[in-house]
Amino acid sequence: MVSKRIQDMPFSSIRKLTPFANQAKKEGKFVYHLNIGAPDVVTPKAFFQAIKEADLDVLSYPPSQGIPELLEENAKYFQKIGLNFTKDDLVITNGGSEALLFALLATTDAGDQVLTCEPFYTNYKTYFHEVGVTVTTFPTDVKEGFALPAREVIEKAITDKTKVLLISNPGNPTGAVYSKEEVRLLGDIAKDHDLFILADEVYREFIYDGKEFTSFASFEDLADRVIVLDSISKRFSACGARIGCTATKNKAMQEALVKLATGRLACPYLEQVGAVALYQLPDNYFDQVREEYTLRRNCIEAELAKIPGVVTSHSTGAFYIIADLPVEDAEDFARFMLTDFQDQGETVMMAPAGGFYQNTQVGKSQVRLAYVLEREKITRACQLIGLALEEYKKR
Ligand SMILES: Cc1ncc(COP(=O)(O)O)c(C=O)c1O
Incomplete structure (x- = not known):
């Protein structure tokens, strides 16, 4: 029998939807990963x-x-x-x-x-x-x-x-x-x-x-x-x-x-x-990296602002942004994006933000997005979120 300690432990909400993402990939969909803070910046x-x-x-x-x-x-x-x-x-x-x-x-x-x-x-x-x-x-x-x-x-x-x-x-x-x-x-x-x-x-x-x-x-x-x-x-x-x-x-x-x-x-x-x-890298190593993330931050904020009903705060650090979506249950919507939605064979994986709250009800309509991908990918991923919201509302 698995210990009560582990039974009671919640699954990381960053990876919670991984089985659905894996299934989507098996079905041939391309998944943009905005769920996890794993940067695609080249390791020196x-x-x-x-x-x-x-x-x-x-x-x-x-x-x-x-x-x-x-x-x-x-x-x-x-x-x-x-x-x-x-x-x-x-x-x-x-x-x-x-x-x-x-x-x-x-x-x-x-x-x-x-x-x-x-x-x-x-x-x-x-x-x-x-x-x-x-x-x-x-x-x-x-x-x-x-x-x-x-x-x-x-x-x-x-x-x-x-x-x-x-x-x-x-x-x-x-x-x-x-x-x-x-x-x-x-x-x-x-x-x-x-x-x-x-x-x-x-x-x-x-x-x-x-x-x-x-x-x-x-x-x-x-x-x-x-x-x-x-x-x-x-x-x-x-x-x-x-x-x-x-x-x-x-x-x-x-x-x-x-x-x-x-x-x-x-x-x-x-x-x-x-x-x-x-x-031992030169001190200016971070200048370029910081500039790249600033552009990615600007990109995701501008793209999310185009989606009706989406509210975000201004992200001034790290590479995350919380988006409050016009849905009741963001986890259900995030799952929908992986299981029931695609546009030209593409979709997005997001981290439902409820798992980032002790009181999971507070963040129920929110997702956390990591702006760790190139700008073109961020733009496309936000477009997909907008399209998916339209489809989700029609159900
Ligand atoms: C706030 C914060 N602390 C700690 C970590 C742990 O990172 P790592 O174990 O890769 O150093 C992370 C990873 O995402 C994080 O976001």
Whole structure:
């Protein structure tokens, strides 16, 4: 019998409709994937080159904390962006996902509670279930660009069980970027209620419209309560490398994170070698990538605006946008697009946004779209959504 823990665990809403997409493909349909944040931007050649050049006789266990060269380069990267981490403050992890798992395990006991905003990255739910913590949320609204609500609203969600504030900034699934004042406000709340801050900043480089990024780790008075969760997946379009890290100035937490890393032995060696090369890329690498995503963001917003009844917020970070659709049940519509709709043999896969909410009813009419494809594909995919909505309404 499968454990109750896993039975109760919701399926990731990013992949929930995968069987329907697979069936659509089997039937010969072309599916545009706007459901998942897997960029099609080319992974820098330096990554593959470094792996090719690795000259090894035995592929043995690398150090649990990470290979020294990567710890060194990763620390340099943090210092370059003004964060005071050294290699002793880091643990290399299997993606940001393992960084999150380790940070939750290090800061909570079963039955504790995690505070986050509504909506939040749906895979957090997987880890809350695995670790045995509950979640408490404060609301943010598509019509207000998912900005933070007033302090009282956030504090109302805190109980005596709340141990941790977990925030993705820039936000997945919202595309919102918190201002320095907003990050400070969350920091003050965490201080007043003695919460650890798990700062999921994996989209740090993806910020548009000249907005500035503020890390929780940039405030000295918060240093002892912050664990930064990081990853090369999106930063260097290297999702398949599965390399991330934790970064903290809290010595006890660092020891706990190293202990967890030791328990799972190590992260893959060759991918760490590749990651070293990525961190050695010239600083202007991100300029071009940022420009490309700005164009894609502009494209998806303009195309969605053409569809009657669709409401979106302005996405200023990461590569996601929430679209409120003129349907009652966006999951049903998303499934319809895969099972019952096609135009010239093409359709779209989207992530129903209900799964990104604790109260799934709130996001019931919304989908999350990832603008990770080339502009022509985004344009066509939005056209298809518009056509499908017309057909769906006729049923
Ligand atoms: C907000 C956020 N955090 C963490 C992750 C984990 O990514 P990875 O495990 O590939 O580093 C993702 C992936 O989509 C994400 O969107």
